[in-house]
Structure formats: structure tokens, C-alpha cells
Amino acid sequence: MESELFQKLGISLGLGLLVGLQRQHEKSELAGIRTFPLFTLFGSVAALLSQSIGGWVLAAGLLSVATLVAIANILKRKNPHFDPGLTTEAAALLMFVVGAYVILGDGTVAIAIGATTAVLLHLKETLHRIVERIGEKDLKAIMQFVVILLIILPILPNETYGPYDVLNPHNIWLMVVLIVGISLLGYFAYKIFGGRAGTILGGILGGLISSTATTVSYARRSKDSNTSTSLAATVIFIATFVSVARIITEVAVVAPDTASVVLPPLATLLILMLIVGLITYLFSKKVHDTMPEQGNPAQFKAALVFGAVYALVILATAFAKDQLGNKGLFIVAIISGLTDVDAITLSTARLMNIGNLDMQNGWKVILVAALSNLVFKGVLVGVLGNSKVFARVGVLFGIVLIGGLLVLWLWPAEFNLSAFLS
Incomplete structure (x- = not known):
């Protein structure tokens, strides 16, 4: 004592x-x-x-x-x-x-x-x-996130409503907080390091804030002769790599008990992207460019839109599983992944976490959504960018797409990392 x-x-x-x-x-x-x-x-x-x-x-x-x-x-x-x-x-x-x-x-x-x-x-x-570097827009972003996290979240009811009894306002908004928080982290990292963040850091920040917005921005800028083709392609690919890392992080946060089964195949795709990205960066010209101005990721409109999309994905997932079984989930994953892979990732992780979806099908749904998002970004580059950037990005994305399909096809059934290590 x-x-x-x-x-x-x-x-x-x-x-x-x-x-x-x-x-x-x-x-x-x-x-x-x-x-x-x-x-x-x-x-x-x-x-x-x-x-x-x-x-x-x-x-x-x-x-x-x-x-x-x-x-x-x-x-x-x-x-x-x-x-x-x-x-x-x-x-x-x-x-x-x-x-x-x-x-x-x-x-x-x-x-x-x-x-x-x-x-x-x-x-x-x-x-x-x-504090001296924080502008009016930055202060507004902080205050909006405080409202999203500390005012709106606590007052939302933590019980389920609606068809299939799957809409929980508190849980839906909690996912909004998670996504806005990740994006806000990238936004303030951009403010700290400034526009001249460099190729690698520019891609990382773009992936944290919005990989789709980064893809659109650099694809458009590729038509400007002052923007390097290799730079645009490299930043787009790094941002996409970070978006896959975001998916893995979201699953680990929302459904940690599924990590030993769900994360290995997703991590395999991430490792493939890392190898491809390193090779691309080493063989590309060391060109640096000013990163485009980033918007406030904590806007209420954006938060409400994501919350609505997430709720719709939850409903669509429940409906597809009820009417079409597990095959219906893959249809939802393909459609949802075209625009917002975070929503389908979080809804799938939630289903696995409460035991309404087995983990083997769960990681496949998430991977299909990620590959669907990859194809969508490739199409954006083809429509908005020049032919050289599209060709370079097409090759990079094509390698990753083939690798992802091989993981879906060849990954051993019932693989469990914990059992494998023990």
C-alpha cells in the first residue's frame, strides 16, 4: 500500500x-x-x-x-x-x-x-x-465540423427506422463524421504544406480529400501544355492508391473483428498498387506542380449529400440481399462504386459487423466497388484529359484492374490471417 x-x-x-x-x-x-x-x-x-x-x-x-x-x-x-x-x-x-x-x-x-x-x-x-495561417474559410471548416460532430451527432436518435429496419440516424451520421474527418485531415495538411506540395504529397492529399475531385482536376489540367503528362498520371494514380488505403482504414474502424478475413485481399490489391506506383514514379520525370485549391470538405451540403447517399446504399443493399441474395449486393457495389465507394464500403462493413453478411462475400463486395470506382475514374480521365494521360492512366489502372479480378477469382476460400499466422 x-x-x-x-x-x-x-x-x-x-x-x-x-x-x-x-x-x-x-x-x-x-x-x-x-x-x-x-x-x-x-x-x-x-x-x-x-x-x-x-x-x-x-x-x-x-x-x-x-x-x-x-x-x-x-x-x-x-x-x-x-x-x-x-x-x-x-x-x-x-x-x-x-x-x-x-x-x-x-x-x-x-x-x-x-x-x-x-x-x-x-x-x-x-x-x-x-492560427495566423488559418483564414476565414478554414475557420468556417473547423466550426462546421464541430457542428457535425458535437451538435448534430449527439441529438440524433440511436434506433432503426424505415423499410428492413436498417436506417439508424445516429449510425448514418457517425459515418458522415468519419468521412468528413478524414477529408478535413487532408484539407488542413494541404493548408500546412501549401499548394506546392510535390507530386507524391499532392497525390496523398488529393486522395485524403477526394480522389475523384483530384482525378477530374488533373485530367482537365493535362490539356494545358504547362502541366506534365507524367505528373498528372502519377498524381491521379497516387490519389487512387490513397483512396484504397482509405477503404481499408474504414473497414478496420467500423468492423475491426472482420480484419483478419477482410483486410488481406484488400491489402494485396494495395500492395500491387504500391509496386506499380513506385515503378511509375521512378521512371517518370521529377516534375512538380502547384496543387489546385481545395474546397472545404466540411460543408453541410456535402455532409448531407453523403449521409443521403449512404442511407440509400444501406436501403439498396438490404433490398438487394432480400430479393436477389448475395448476387444483388455485387450489383449495388458496381453502381455505388461508380460515384462513392465510401458509402458501399461502410454499409458493407456494417453488415459484416452485425453478422448480416458473411465476411467472404463482404470483402468481395468492397473490392468490386473499388474496381468499379477505378473504371469510373479511368473514364473521367478519357473524357476530360488528353490522349497521352489517358493512355498512361489506362495502362496503370488496367494492371490494377486485372490484379483485382485475379484476387476475386483466385483468393483461397475461408482464408483467415489469424489462423494462418498461428
């Missing part, structure tokens, strides 16, 4: 030293390497006393720290170089509470909070630079 107590006090001391070290390095006038450990230990001791005396001890301790901080802040104002910021003051109050939580709560959570506090304090200049 004593050893466990001393371990907790050691954690409290260590967290205080960590934050105090950072504040001392920044030459804080209020508290530094000695004061912050005293705050956390004070919180821990107050928490220990509260267990036998009462919770008022903690309240009194927090009030005492707040009073000390207030007095120090008043005295600090006499300095002609007074900094009106309250960061150190807020950190002091938080670290007192962290010290108390080490005793009364989960030590792992306390460590995470203390370490996060130290990192946030240390990243002051970096965070300020990021």
Missing part, C-alpha cells in the same frame, strides 16, 4: 517537474521548476486528506492556489514588461487538480493530462503560427 502511494506521489512530482521545466525555460515570472511540483504535490496531499477529513479540503486547497496565483499576478503587474497572458495561471490551477486526480482517479489519465499540458505550453509559437 505504501509503495503504491509513493509511486503516485512520484508521478505527481514528475508531472509538476515536467510542466515547471517548460515554464522555467520560458522564464515565467509566476512559477517555474520548483513551484509547479509544489502545486501538484499540494493537490495530491489535499486529495489524501480529503479521503479521511472530507472533500472540503480539496476545495480549500484549490481556493488557496487560486488566491496565491491572483496575488502573484497582481504583484507581477508592477513589472514594466508585464505580460497580461493567463497561461501560467491556468496551468497552475490545472496541475493542482492533476495532482489530486493522481490520488483519487486514474493515474494514466492524469499522466496524459499533465503531459498534454506540457506539450501545449511548449508549442506556443507553433500554435500561434498555425
